[in-house]
Amino acid sequence: MTKDKIFDECVEYFSQPGFKRALELIHRKYRSLGRFSGKIILENPSEEEKEALSRYLRRVLRGEKVVIDVKDFAVTKFQDTKFSRLDFKSILSAVLKKEVITKKEEKELENERVSDFFKSLSAHFDKDENAAVVLNAFKENFKSFESFYKKYSQKEFLEIMKKVIEAILKKPQSPETLAIFATRVTGNPHFFDDEQDAGKIFLKLLSIINGREFPQNAEEKSELLFDNNILIDELSNWCLLYNIGGYIEDGKEDEGLKYFSNQKKPIILPLYTIKDYKGFFAYSNKLVVVENPAVFSAIVQRVPAISAVCTNGHLRLSAKIIIGSIAKTDIPLLYSGDFDPEGLLIADKVIQNFGARPLCMDENHYLLALSQNKIDERRLEMLKNVKSAQLQSVCQKMKELQLAGYQERIVDRIVEEL
DNA sequence: ACAAACGTGTTACTAGCACG
DNA sequence: CGTGCTAGTAACACGTTTGT
Incomplete structure (x- = not known):
């Protein structure tokens, strides 16, 4: 046999x-x-x-x-x-x-597969020193990419990683939109869209290389990419301005913004336009930042000499760039927003990030602005994230009354203060 | 004595909700 | 409709216990 x-x-x-x-x-x-x-x-x-x-x-x-x-x-x-x-x-x-x-052999086998994967990837970027740095960052943080590694076949993942690393090596020297950038690197304008895995992987690796946390929300995402000369939402991310100028190059004032200021006309700038300025400044000796467009409108009409920025809700990248730039010119920054958890959180950010002073946001003004609108428990929870000392007493009062207050009701007081 | 299993505490994702 | 928040859940790492 x-x-x-x-x-x-x-x-x-x-x-x-x-x-x-x-x-x-x-x-x-x-x-x-x-x-x-x-x-x-x-x-x-x-x-x-x-x-x-x-x-x-x-x-x-x-x-x-x-x-x-x-x-x-x-x-x-x-x-x-x-x-x-x-x-x-x-x-x-x-x-x-x-x-x-055995389980041990299984692990070893898996390690071998991963190491083979790294070898193929390195081979693709042969002798490129910049690539070596990126590859190293990827290897050292491989854990955070493991879920993607498991999701795809090794071959598919290899192709994605080749493009992601290539993209990091070819990141633009001057601002470029994500779609154009993605097309340049991969031929597909949507390749790095953030709902795609390739986009998530790209953001993750980019944040590691920049030594930052992974972006937690859309704004942080915009910011990370913007700092790497990549623009997203370049037309929908905008900011409302009044009496504010900009520098095209160092020391050279932009005639367009100057013209609108002289005409006392508010304007909206999208990120796409903002990217071309070297910096911004206020024509007035102080800058007032407000959350609400109606209040912005009232202030602009009644105090025409003021310089103002309207965040229109949450602080977006466009507003951050402009406020941040003006903050560097060492003029006082004033912030006024609604008295609800979201409003206080925005105020907190402006105070923390740009050293702004709260304007009419104390306990007395809260009581004046008070409405009958209830704030539920869940939203009140958010107040614990407010860090600024200047806002603590009004937070306390809000927890007590559980009612929202609105800027519109205290416009007169805000105008008086300016 | 060693590795595996177990339990616990922490972190990363996901879904659902309220707001503008 | 998109966004940011919280809370629930899954994944993970660590230290201890168990079994051979």
Whole structure:
């Protein structure tokens, strides 16, 4: 009889249904121990199982529980069969139709696969020193990319990573929109869109290389990309300005903004336009920042000499760039917003980031601005994120009253202060 | 003595909700 | 309709316990 024939015969023998459960358990034991030892326990064995196992182990098995010594099963008793020249492990593998390896071997195998992956990736960027830096950052932080690695086949992931790393190496020297940038690098304008995995991976790696946290929201995303000369939402991310000038290059004032200021006309600038300025400044000796466009409008009409920025809700990148730039010119910054959790959170950010002074945002003005609108528990929770000392007392009062207050009601007081 | 299993505490994602 | 928040859940790492 040839070796193959006896192997097949052996597989057939162990494939009988009575062995199935026992062999599965033996397989599990081997995975954890790395050898055939220990005990397995079959609860409630069927007659079929008892019969098959009794015959093989040459002892009578009965009762609700069958305990089998794995070493006895796989080594001692196996030696006594006519299959003794065969390897029990390969038989087990053939019967269960799966690999018989330990957890440790499994890990090592996986590590090897990952290391092969890195090798192929490095090979693609052969001798490029800049790439080596990026590759290193990727390797060292591989953990945070593992979910993507698992999601794709190695080949697919390799292709994605090639493009992502290429993109980082080719990031623009002067501002460029994401769609144009993606087309330049990959031929596909949507390749790095942030709902795509490639976009997420790109952002992740970019944030690591920039030594930053991964962007938590749309604004942080815009900001990270903007700092790398990539623009998203370049037309929808805008900011409302009044009496504010800009520098085209150092010291050279922009005539366009100057014209609108002289005309006392508010204007809206999108990120797309903002990107071309070197800096911004206020024509007035102070800057007032407001959340609400209606209040902005009232202030501009009644105090025409003021310089003003309207954030129109949450602080967006366009407003941050302009306010940040004006803050550097060392003039006082005043902020006024609504008295609700969102409004105080915005105020907190403006105070923390740009050293602004709250304008009419104390407890007294809160009481004047008070409405009947209830604030629920969940929204009140947000108040605990307010860090500024200047806002603590009004936060306290709000938790007490659980009512919102609106800027519109205190426009007169705001105007008086300016 | 060693590795695996278990339990616990922390972190990363996801879904659902309220707001503008 | 998109956004940011919280809370719930899954994944993960660490230290301890258990079994051979």
